[in-house]
Amino acid sequence: MAIGPILETERLVLRPPAKEDLPAWNAFHSDPEVMAHLGGVQGPELTWRSVCGMAGAWTIEGFSMFSVIEKSTGAWVGRLGPWRPAGWPGTEIGWGLARSAWGKGYATEGASAAMDYVVDILGWTEIIHTILPENVGSIRVAERLGSWYLRKEKTPPPFEGMMWDVYGQTADEWRARRAHA
Template sequence: MRTPGPTIETERLILRPPQAEDFEPMCAMMADEETARFIGGVMAPSTVWRSLCALAGAWTIRGYSMFSVIEKSTGDWIGRLGPWQPEGWPGTEIAYGLTRAAQGRGYAQEGVSAAIDYAVDILGWDEIIHCIDAKNDASLRVAERLGARKLRQAQAPAPFSDMYWDVYGQSADEWRARR
């Protein structure tokens, strides 16, 4: 089967388009209340399936999407991150969500850095944003370590339109100057 997008390797991670075998570990991640809290909330397997298919399908429809994150040392699926801009989104986002076991190990910063490089160098994005719940301290720290600053607030599109995010970000030129 042909992969719809690239595979990117970092020192400790493999970023690749989502595949069917990602379903079970994604179900486990989205069943963990604390992990799922800021990335859509706990989801039933049927909803996770639709989410996985949306991520995979965006590679065909948009030409980009979030990557599945694979830990090189174990081969385990540990989350998803990367370019994300569904209809009505407040900008060109590099989103990120990792399993609880993968958090606090620098994987988010490592993977998001590679995804920003991809978005700036390959996709030609002029701005990179991160939509973050104001209570998500861990995500805020990742964004700030990557050089992002608070730009504005934005209302989430339906079906999450009751949510508001702090939008952190930076221009492509600011990113290039930092790396």
């Protein structure tokens, strides 16, 4: 049984990670193109730890990334949502989708629902997105969400040695944008 909410959008179900997600998550983590901007390829052992860390954050923090389920197929197509492990540079809404889900607008659709959740339910006052500068696709998603470049930030352990571009906006800016949508 999953701990945490289930959010629905027009085309997606966002729910906490579950054991049945592991095979799809393993495929996601083993795809070099998908993982090029997400810390690199990971084998099943690291994937298990990653999924358990995200699932455990629901218990410890009261939030974490959601598994993204495509309504039309029932397939796991990625993970996205709130994320703030120890040492993180702020309250993030992040995303990572399987290649089969690229170009469909799922990252924007799912991240919008997650941003509503963290602002309305968790009371976050700022939302950031940490993006490697060469990740043009994620920069476009951040900009579609109304976020803009805020600053450079060193990547924390275990990703030391790189610099992220941090995009973001305040909760009030998100609410104003949502009201005009």
